[in-house]
Amino acid sequence: MSLKQRSLVLLHTTRFVTFATLNPENVPWATTVEPKILFNPLRFLWYSAHQSQHSQNIRYHSQVSGTLFNYHLPEFGSAGFDGAQFTGVARELSVDESADAYREFHQNSLFDETQNALPSIALEQLQGNGHSRFYELIVEQWWLFDTAHWLTSQESRRIPVPLSYLNNE
Secondary structure (H helix, E strand, O other): OOHHHHHHHHHHHOOOEEEEEEOOOOOEEEEEEOOEEEOOOOEEEEEEEOOOHHHHHHHHOOEEEEEEEEOOOHHHOOOOOEEEEEEEEEEEOOHHHHHHHHHHHHOOOOOHHHHHOOOOOOHHHHOOOOOEEEEEEEEEEEEEEOHHHHHHHOOOOEEEOOOHHHHOO
């Protein structure tokens, strides 16, 4: 399977992503979110409480790194898993952008069956005096886990993947 195919399978089948941020004292913080994955350019859209640690950190340091990992992938043969790491720039969306983000976030989810069983957050909670905000991370670099090397030597390596493979899905 090509690097593009592997990346797209991961992006279309992995529900949760972990982001790493830094606070003003450069202390790292990792958090897991359930984003909507968008293309052209490759980016993650999610909402979080604006007072949560990672949300505060994004206001101080927009550079974010992250990882996604999936171990339920029968298309990957005996390994059955794959993973990616990325870096990018994150930001809190403005009040004006949040209505469009709300529509985009709730449209055509890969996980509709599960999400439809849960109550949806009201748009008002994502604006103004609400408790949460929308955030966007635009991916700048992308790497795949080198599964072939891992299976032969158990040494962890990454393979860089050109974003052009992923921005023209």
